[in-house]
Amino acid sequence: MFGRVNNVMGVEDVPLVAIADAVGTPAYVYSQGAIEDRYRRLARALGGGRARICYAVKANANLAILGLMRELGAGFDIVSAGELQRVLRAGGAAGDVVFSGVGKSVAEIDFALKVGIHCFNVESEAELERLESRARLLSRVAPVSVRVNPDVDAGTHPYISTGRRENKFGVPEGTALGMYRHAAASDALQVRGIDCHIGSQVRELGPYAAACERLLGVVDTLAAEGVPVDHVDLGGGFAVPDDGEPGLDVEAYGQEVAAAVFDRGLELIVEPGRYLVAQAGVLLTRVEYLKRATREGQRNFAVVDAAMNDFLRPALYKARHPVKAVEANDAAPLRWDVVGPVCETGDFLATDRDLALTEGALLAVFGAGAYGMVLSSNYNGRGRAPEVLVSDGDFRVVRRRETVGDQLALEGEGR
Numbered sequence: 087m088f089g090r091v092n093n094v095m096g097v098e099d100v101p102l103v104a105i106a107d108a109v110g111t112p113a114y115v116y117s118q119g120a121i122e123d124r125y126r127r128l129a130r131a132l133g134g135g136r137a138r139i140c141y142a143v144k145a146n147a148n149l150a151i152l153g154l155m156r157e158l159g160a161g162f163d164i165v166s167a168g169e170l171q172r173v174l175r176a177g178g179a180a181g182d183v184v185f186s187g188v189g190k191s192v193a194e195i196d197f198a199l200k201v202g203i204h205c206f207n208v209e210s211e212a213e214l215e216r217l218e219s220r221a222r223l224l225s226r227v228a229p230v231s232v233r234v235n236p237d238v239d240a241g242t243h244p245y246i247s248t249g250r251r252e253n254k255f256g257v258p259e260g261t262a263l264g265m266y267r268h269a270a271a272s273d274a275l276q277v278r279g280i281d282c283h284i285g286s287q288v289r290e291l292g293p294y295a296a297a298c299e300r301l302l303g304v305v306d307t308l309a310a311e312g313v314p315v316d317h318v319d320l321g322g323g324f325a326v327p328d329d330g331e332p333g334l335d336v337e338a339y340g341q342e343v344a345a346a347v348f349d350r351g352l353e354l355i356v357e358p359g360r361y362l363v364a365q366a367g368v369l370l371t372r373v374e375y376l377k378r379a380t381r382e383g384q385r386n387f388a389v390v391d392a393a394m395n396d397f398l399r400p401a402l403y404k405a406r407h408p409v410k411a412v413e414a415n416d417a418a419p420l421r422w423d424v425v426g427p428v429c430e431t432g433d434f435l436a437t438d439r440d441l442a443l444t445e446g447a448l449l450a451v452f453g454a455g456a457y458g459m460v461l462s463s464n465y466n467g468r469g470r471a472p473e474v475l476v477s478d479g480d481f482r483v484v485r486r487r488e489t490v491g492d493q494l495a496l497e498g499e500g501r
């Protein structure tokens with residue numbers, strides 16, 4: 087969806103320059119067509135509608151994106167009441183929501199019980215106890231799935247690996263069995279499924295297949311005890327291509343992993359975030375200053391108007407995102423570090439990139455549709471960037487730029 091026509095870089099035939107001129111920089115730009123393509127490809131790979139795709143809201147929680155997901159037929163995977171509010175505001179149905187996360191508060195549990203979500207993905211015995219007592223108090227029955235920690239290595243960055251025994255997520259199989267027995271005997275809990283989520287940017291099928299086998303083993307044990315589950319939720323984490331590495335082969339996932347769940351006559355739930363939106367977004371930013379190296383050992387810095395507060399992934403995970411100049415220019419290519427104005431050495435968007443740059447040049451940082459805007463902050467007093475959605479050859483602002491007034495409003499008059 088992103089490409090060059092007559093040397094002008096655009097998205098769905100809309101020149102990125104036109105968007106930058108209209109909304110300023112930095113700005114996030116998303117392609118509706120790219121999201122639709124990804125969603126449909128995944129749905130096709132997973133038995134053409136047999137799986138329930140619960141979009142992981144935390145990847146990109148803009149209301150317009152959530153509304154688009156709803157139209158495409160997605161459910162939602164949330165990790166907070168705030169995300170649940172967003173889903174409902176975007177027209178999503180509570181019955182299409184699964185609720186993950188290790189720290190669900192009483193208020194969050196109560197809210198989710200009242201609106202009637204599809205399932206709580208329970209991460210500890212203590213949470214199950216809390217859920218049971220809140221459900222009883224509110225005269226509800228809480229639908230539950232236990233998040234099993236399958237102790238598999240997803241082969242990904244330590245910060246985004248979640249399925250190993252040393253991680254805080256889920257419970258071991260033995261603990262899960264005890265929780266299921268308890269839930270099956272409780273009038274305030276209803277066993278609905280079993281789940282796991284082994285990490286993010288998982289490229290190989292092996293870890294998924296191993297996790298799935300573990301979960302199905304628990305399903306078998308439970309079935310033998312007369313505790314049936316309706317669904318198996320294998321989480322998200324489907325890798326997209328980056329840094330020259332390929333993404334997850336979702337067609338192979340469909341054939342080798344999803345099929346094992348379908349073969350049991352069970353419903354499959356998946357919770358992809360990044361896969362659906364990462365490559366559908368760019369961050370537009372403009373070069374403010376060029377600081378060329380003048381001595382041996384110095385680096386060339388392109389100081390741009392976006393920073394780590396806008397896009398944290400390079401600083402947080404050393405994520406390598408392609409950066410391109412939107413318009414051709416005749417500057418000599420040089421090796422640049424693309425850095426922001428924030429007062430941190432870790433404030434970079436890209437390092438060691440061969441680019442032809444001029445001051446004022448418009449740049450696009452690719453792969454910024456997931457874990458971009460949602461991780462942004464007001465650090466250094468910076469307002470958050472606007473978000474723009476491109477569809478059908480046109481674009482509209484789906485979140486305006488944050489003003490200083492927006493930032494100050496929460497603090498009254500000070501002291």
Ligand SMILES: *Cc1c(COP(=O)(O)O)cnc(C)c1O
Binds near residue numbers: 358
């Ligand atoms: C973060 C998360 C996801 C989505 O991960 P992606 O890498 O964006 O696909 C899904 N499920 C759970 C429980 C998560 O924490």
